[in-house]
Amino acid sequence: MNGKLRVDGMRVAYGRREILRGVDFTLGEGEMAALLGLNASGKTTLLRAVCGLIPLNGGDCLINGRGYLQSDERRRARLISYLPQRHSRLYDLSVMDVVLMGFNPHISLLASPGKREREASLEALDHLGMKDHAGEDFSLLSEGQKQLVLLARALVQDTGLLLLDEPDSALDYPNRHRVLSLLRNLLKEDGRSALITLHDPNFALAYCDKLLMLRDGLIVRDQAVSGSGAGELRDCLSLVFGAVDVIESRGRFVMLKA
Amino acid sequence: MNRPIARGRAAFITVLVLTAAAFFLSLLTGKYPIPPGDVFRLIAGGDSGGLAGEVFRTLRLPRTVAALLAGFGLGMAGFVYQTVFKNPLASPDIIGVASGANLGAAAAIVLSGTSAAAVTGGALAGSLLAVALVTALVRVSRLNTTATYILAGIVITSLAKALIMALKYFADEGNDLAAIEFWTMGSFGGVTPARLTAILPLFFAGILGLLLLRRQIGLMALGDDESRMLGVRLGVVRAAVLGCSTAVVASVISVTGLITFVGLVSPHIARLILKRSNFSACLFSGLAGGALLLLADSLARTLYRSELPVSILTTVVGVPFLVYFMHRNRRRVL
Incomplete structure (x- = not known):
């Protein structure tokens, strides 16, 4: 399984207001990239456009060299898992029911998930520390727990590319590290790629292979983390966050407000 | 067996027993008395002979079967409408089915x-035409969203x-006007037969279609983006699900006239009892609707010297059920 993504000259507008003005970037096999930008810079719009949820005014997206935006939802859901920033309100559904939804693109329209899918769901929940909650009502979980369950759903969807819109926004500090570390390991293991929007650049520096800086509707810098020096990373992050400093501590980079 | 599964099974057995009891009660109820022993004999294929057998075959049994099927269909369709439109107050009229049927009946x-x-x-x-027009309006708008269906439903309604x-206004006051009004009471x-x-x-x-599309119906409880990215071909699936539920509702109300409250209250009873909103709850909603409508129709035939409109009774019977379950589950209702 792989999900090499190439975005070429992507343009998206809401009415006359152009949000993305020719976005270009690539995402390699097994690569985890952070999409960083200020509020209203178009991060969510970019993810939705890559998913094919909003029409492009120009440009194209390719996975493994093939255009997919014209495919129907079922085919696209076999290529891309998407975790939206705000999930739907669901009532009276068990955690297991919610995770099993992730198998929908892989089982025939009229069939139901069976024992194999249930076992795989439990395994995904176990990875995220939520196995003991499988029978509980999803709506009664905390927001952080819900985020972990939805991540488990995205994982069982078993796609080459994961698009995650602030997957850590409701997680506490240890769970943020746990989830991002788990994602990074999974991607390396099976060659999946992920594009993640994050608000805290320090988590991006700690776990992502590269940073995509979104400003004024363009990717203004595509910067690899490993192999870069603190100065290069500071220049990169300054493009979006203004006056910042980047220091190296015990082999890791940390961004500080200058 | 864990507790939710055991509770679900007990609830299903209870509603099945209640529905069977209401079915039998409905067979016994009517102007012409048929003793329980004769009813059992007739059900078993025997013949009690004479008028009782004739009344049973031509009036009592078709009516009881119709009430059971109507309640089952309206209960299931109500659950589907509430899921698809993510609205606990959704009913068949949300996309104009009931209003279309009413117009068609009034015109006839x-x-x-x-x-x-x-x-x-x-x-x-009338009902099929109304839904066809709603679908056409959605297509013309080029905005295939749940909200567009609701707006188009409001327009057509x-x-x-x-x-x-x-x-x-132009109907004959003596007969037609009364017939139109009576039709709206069910x-x-x-x-x-x-x-x-x-x-x-x-x-x-319609029922078969809903059974086959059960998993897609569950996924439609999600927001449009989420369900599409889980592989739901939303435009096609939504049209198919609404087509199937429309077929169920239209076939029922074309024979019975408008029956209110069953499609609204049965899904809530199912969710409050099972504490689940999956397809099992949809089936439970159908069974609860069947029991409710059988009971309401039996009362409609016995409470007054002439038969009462069934929609009065569905409300009278349904409200106490709903109030009871709301009270028992008051923390979950809002």
Whole structure:
């Protein structure tokens, strides 16, 4: 399984207001990239456009060299898992029911998930520390727990590319590290790629292979983390966050407000 | 067995027993008394001979079967509408089914008198036409979203209501106006074996479609983006699900007239008892609707010297159920 993504000259507008003005970037096999930008810079719009949820005014997206935006939802859901920033309100559904939804693109329209899918769901929940909650009502979980369950759903969807819109926004500090570390390991293991929007650049520096800086509707810098020096990373992050400093501590980079 | 599964099984057994009891009660109820022993014999295929057998076969049994199927269909369709539109108050009229049927029935009454076949045909054609127009409006708008369906439903419902008012204005006050009004209150009085048989193919086609699309219906409880990215071909699936639920509702109300409250209250009873909103709850909603409507129709035939409209009774019977479950689960309702 792989999900090499190439975005070429992507343009998206809401009415006359152009949000993305020719976005270009690539995402390699097994690569985890952070999409960083200020509020209203178009991060969510970019993810939705890559998913094919909003029409492009120009440009194209390719996975493994093939255009997919014209495919129907079922085919696209076999290529891309998407975790939206705000999930739907669901009532009276068990955690297991919610995770099993992730198998929908892989089982025939009229069939139901069976024992194999249930076992795989439990395994995904176990990875995220939520196995003991499988029978509980999803709506009664905390927001952080819900985020972990939805991540488990995205994982069982078993796609080459994961698009995650602030997957850590409701997680506490240890769970943020746990989830991002788990994602990074999974991607390396099976060659999946992920594009993640994050608000805290320090988590991006700690776990992502590269940073995509979104400003004024363009990717203004595509910067690899490993192999870069603190100065290069500071220049990169300054493009979006203004006056910042980047220091190296015990082999890791940390961004500080200058 | 864990507790939720055991509770679910107990609830299903209870509702099945209640539905069976209501079915038997309905077979016993009516102007012409048929003793329970005769009813058992007739069900087993025996013949009690004479008038009792004739009443049972031509009136009592078709009416009871119709009430069971109507309740089951309205309960299931109500659950589907509430799931698809993510609205706990959604009913068949949200996309104009009931208003279309009402207009079709009113037109048939004014144009052809009170011919039962014409009214059934008119109501069926009206409801299907209304949903076809809603779908066409959604296509014209090029915005295939849940909200567009609701807006298009409001447009078609308003148009149908205006036309119904015009028909009422020009209707003959003596017969037609009363017939139009009576149709909106619902009744199983006009059910005959022939009319029941005529709508069964459409009814069962709709139910079968909903059974087959059960997993997609569950996924439609999600927001549009989420369900699409889980592989739901939303445009096609939504049209198919609404088509199936429309077939169920249209086939029922074309024979019975408008039956209120069953499609609204049964899904809530199912969710409050099972504490689940999956397809099992949809089936439970159908069974609860069947029991409720059988009970309401039995009361409609016995409470007064002439038969009462069944929609009065569905509300009277349904409200206490809902209030009881709301009280028992008051922390979960809001």
